[in-house]
Amino acid sequence: MEQAYDNMSWDALEQVLQMFGIPVKMIGLIMKCVKGARFSFNINGKASKWITTANGFPQVKELQYLGVQLLLRRPVRADFQFHIDSVLQKLNSWGEKGGRNLHLAVDRAGPLKARLTWRMIQKLESLFSRVITAKYGDDVWNIKYKSNTSVAWKVLNEGARYLKPLLRWRVANGRSIDVVNDVWLLDMSFSKWPIMADCLGLEGLKLNHFINSNGSWKKEEFLCYFNEDLIPVIIQIKIEYEMLEDFMEEIHSLYGKTIIARAYETHYRSKQDFEAVSGFNSWLKKLKMMARVEVFWWRLSRGVIPTNEFLKFRKIYNDDQCVRGCGEVENMSHITSMCNHLREVLKKIHEWGIFVPVFNSMEDCLSELKCPSMTAPNVVILYFNDVYWNWKNRNEVAHGKEANTISATAANVLSTAYLSSNPLIAS
Known part of the structure; x- marks a missing residue:
């Protein structure tokens, strides 16, 4: 009765039996076996639920191919909304995990x-x-x-x-x-x-x-x-x-x-650096510090201060340690936050009743000072001047001159930060 691609209806079966001259009583018994029959399977000693036989043509409400609906009309956005939502959900989950290297073509x-x-x-x-x-x-x-x-x-x-x-x-x-x-x-x-x-x-x-x-x-x-x-x-x-x-x-x-890969990596890295630096420059200018202090921090943000780490990497200098005797590598984070002389000056300013924050890296310094630059700019100006005078004093020591005392450096920091004038104390 069943072929590879279609089924025979029960009415057609009954007509065929009548054409072959099968007795009416026999036809009735046969039709009772195929119409309204129920089956149950014995699985591991237990009978399954009753299965009722059926025959006919199923009504196709929706036809899909590879997840896309096949329609007899022009598709609209709503027909693909399920796929749009699925893609957006996947992209959002990637973003929460740090991205999957998705970039503009x-x-x-x-x-x-x-x-x-x-x-x-x-x-x-x-x-x-x-x-x-x-x-x-x-x-x-x-x-x-x-x-x-x-x-x-x-x-x-x-x-x-x-x-x-x-x-x-x-x-x-x-x-x-x-x-x-x-x-x-x-x-x-x-x-x-x-x-x-x-x-x-x-x-x-x-x-x-x-x-x-x-x-x-x-x-x-x-x-x-x-x-x-x-x-x-x-x-x-x-x-x-x-x-x-x-x-x-x-x-x-x-x-x-x-x-191609190396050119894109270089371009993408420079693009990120530019966005970071340009963001820093925007609030650096609003502080309205002395020109030499502003230029110094602008150079710091671009990584063009000749620290000993940089000079050793370029094979210009043999020692990358701090010239002030801190016992650490002199890099950007060291001169902006970790130098012992810098922290001693901040400690002296604290003793004079002025609070200035202390940081453990250049990244922490720039990120945490961004908000105070708008609400409490004097604190940021004071810290930036401290780093500037520490670097200036460091250069004098590197060229064989005598280092300024902690009190003298602290006084110079305060004078340039609040009075916008030349340093009060030269040594």
């Missing part, structure tokens, strides 16, 4: 273009590179658009902007390398370094200014511009004299990561 466009720019730089003999170079030149780093500039050149220029932080110049003749704005020493341009050189004198200079005609460094010329501790680091750079022109190389070649 627009932010990926620049790193993708960086790959095209890097391919053009690596394959200068390719047809694409030769055509682009013949029309626009080989300086893809400087963005100069004209009315007839092609989309290809604009794409390469934008890719160069994302690619530049990943590359460093290898020195051949130095004619293509800007001393201040290009990366040729370690992994950062001089424009982003702490003040270690006469940047005003270096502005506009190409690196060939410091290279002899025989391919060696002009050591005597370095003395006019650079710190003496930095010159040995520069001299260690090999000049590729046999090469015709300066060329680019990757600063960090990380196995398992493409140039």
Whole structure:
């Protein structure tokens, strides 16, 4: 009675039996067996519930394929609301757990273009590179658009902007390398370094200014511009004299990561740093402190204060310990919160009846002082001046001068914080 894809109705069965001449009494017995019959199964010695037989065509109220409704009308938003709610619920749960690396597709466009720019730089003999170079030149780093500039050149220029932080110049003749704005020493341009050189004198200079005609460094010329501790680091750079022109190389070649991934990581990190710094700068300016104190904290927020940790990392200094004898590594958190001399000055100010908070890290300092900067700005100004004078006194000690006393430093902090004048006590 039952086929692979359909069932026979009971009425059709009864008519077929009549056509074959089956006695009416027999047909009645057969129909009683199939119509209204009930079944029960013996499972582990126990009878199951009664199952009533049925026959006919089921009415299909809703048909779905892969979770999506198949309709005979035009779908509306309500038909997909279940899926929208499910996706939003999943995304919200991810956000509570720290995210799942979901980023805007627009932010990926620049790193993708960086790959095209890097391919053009690596394959200068390719047809694409030769055509682009013949029309626009080989300086893809400087963005100069004209009315007839092609989309290809604009794409390469934008890719160069994302690619530049990943590359460093290898020195051949130095004619293509800007001393201040290009990366040729370690992994950062001089424009982003702490003040270690006469940047005003270096502005506009190409690196060939410091290279002899025989391919060696002009050591005597370095003395006019650079710190003496930095010159040995520069001299260690090999000049590729046999090469015709300066060329680019990757600063960090990380196995398992493409140039796109590294370009996006750098862009995303700089974007976060900018948002953090710009937020700090907005309430830093509202404090209206002395210009030198404000500039000092602005440099602190950008990480461009030459601490001993930074100098040792750059191989400019051999010791990363605090010069005041604290016995700890001198980093940003140390000079803003953990230095013993800084805390002694705060303790002295407490003894004079003025409360100033104490912190254990630079992150805690900036996050917890943000709210008081609007409600109690004098407390924030006092703390910022304390860190500034501690750093100023530290530099004097580092250059062989005598350190100010705790009371003298505390008096200078109060004078610059509340009187906005020169320090009252010089030593």
